[in-house]
Amino acid sequence: MLPITENALRGCFVNCTKGEAKRLAVPRDLAERPWPDLDFLGWRDPASRERAYLVAESGGELVGVALRVAPQANAVRRSMCSLCLTTHPGAGVSLMTARKSPQSASSVGTYICTDLACSLYLRGKKQTEPGGRLHESLTLAEKVDRTTANLAGFLHRVRE
Template sequence: MRPLTEHDIRTSFVNCSKGEAKRLGLPRDLADHPWGDLDFLGWRDPGAPERAYLVADRDGLLVGVALRVTSGASRNFTARSMCSVCLTTHTSGGVALMTARRTGEAGRQGNTVGQYLCVDLACSLYTRGKREAAGGGVVDESLTVEEKVARTQSHLHAFLDKVTG
């Protein structure tokens, strides 16, 4: 992914108003992100922990999506959950259901789309082996890193298509 500016990020959102996009809390360390290893920029809002955001390049256009993070019931320490995008397994709350308001008329009627995602939205780094899940890990499989990246991107694009479709 190419490095993004604050302007790039704020103008990319498709499921919130311009005012909401202007007010959302951005990551403080944009310049320090490992852009070459990212399939999307994802972050939790430090001022509102129930909010998360992701911005992805979709066919040359940036698509930003505002997410709500469910606070789900406390999980058993040994219980494992799997991210639907990168297929990384986590223990103890490392995966959460995140919902996005759909675009257009469906969104105005209150329709949402949900996906189980890594709570830190570091799917790209897990896929590439740049970060390890605490108490979890990636499924033992024979795919190459490039194949895993392609699968992660495919799952991400399918989610974005549900939000915008």
């Protein structure tokens, strides 16, 4: 993924108003992000743990979605991210929902790594507990393609 500026981030959200996009908490470390290793930019709002944001390139443009993170019970079992297929123990995967538009009461959801670090898990730059990444015979490029296809499917459901 190419580096993104704060202005570009704020202008790409499809499911919140311009005022909401102007007020959202943008990461302060944009310049230090590992851009070559990212398939999308995702972050949690430090002021509100039930808010998260995801920005990806889709159809030649940036698409951002504001997400709500569902509260979690104390889970002792493992869960799998629907995007990157990494398994995590306990609260490592969260149900995240996105409104379809700023005025819509409809939303869509999917299970995503709670820290939104799917790209780093795929590349082995961030580790889960042992057994978090299942052994696959796919190449890294194939895993990245699968993850971006899963993400594109989610973004398509948000935008339809």
